[in-house]
Amino acid sequence: GLVVVQSIAPLQAGDVIRQANGRRTLRCTDLEARAAETLTNGLVLLLAAGCAGQARSPATVRVKVALARELAERGQRDAAFQAADAACREAPDDGDARAVRGTLLAERGLLDEAEADLKDAVRLAPDRPEAHAALAVLHERRRRPAEAEAEHRRAVSLAPREGRYL
Numbered sequence: 001g002l003v004v005v006q007s008i009a010p011l012q013a014g015d016v017i018r019q020a021n022g023r024r025t026l027r028c029t030d031l032e033a034r035a036a037e038t039l040t041n042g043l044v045l046l047l048a049a050g051c052a053g054q055a056r057s058p059a060t061v062r063v064k065v066a067l068a069r070e071l072a073e074r075g076q077r078d079a080a081f082q083a084a085d086a087a088c089r090e091a092p093d094d095g096d097a098r099a100v101r102g103t104l105l106a107e108r109g110l111l112d113e114a115e116a117d118l119k120d121a122v123r124l125a126p127d128r129p130e131a132h133a134a135l136a137v138l139h140e141r142r143r144r145p146a147e148a149e150a151e152h153r154r155a156v157s158l159a160p161r162e163g164r165y166l
Contacts, residue, residue, distance in 0.1 A: 061091040068100045080104055088117075095125025103134045106141070114138055122151075129158040133165050 064087035071080035081104045087097035102117030115138055121131035136151035155165040 058091070061087050061094050061097060064090070065094070065096050065100055072100070072104065077104060077107065093124055095121045095128055095131060098124060099128065099131040099134055106138050111138065111142060127158060129155040129162065129165055132158065
């Protein structure tokens with residue numbers, strides 16, 4: 001099947017390649033810069049070939065969500081929002097897409113819209129700690145400590161070994 005990765009930007013030794021579901025990782029520890037660049041180009045081509053003619057496939061939605069996350073990590077918030085918004089329009093019932101877009105909406109100060117997306121994300125993907133953690137942060141911003149604590153606890157219960165949810 002199609003392998004989807006979160007990073008399609010140039011890779012260097014030490015970079016992490018993750019599948020869009022975030023479950024498996026592979027560290028590029030021994031790659032020379034040239035080999036990493038070749039790998040990146042190959043991944044981009046693989047993604048393009050796998051998504052060609054599948055405008056509304058789950059694979060293209062995962063790619064857009066992964067791209068949105070990567071762009072957000074790199075500080076390219078507008079481009080990240082465009083990718084997340086496209087994923088949400090393509091698959092309105094995708095919890096991961098809603099969580100990413102909701103987080104980006106909150107960063108823009110659009111708290112009502114962010115809350116709607118994040119609540120949908122939690123409803124659509126109740127087993128995803130990222131959605132619960134993002135909703136918890138939004139509740140904190142809106143001075144709702146009880147709701148924030150409940151969402152933080154849920155995120156921690158779903159991923160007890162993930163330090164970012166503690």
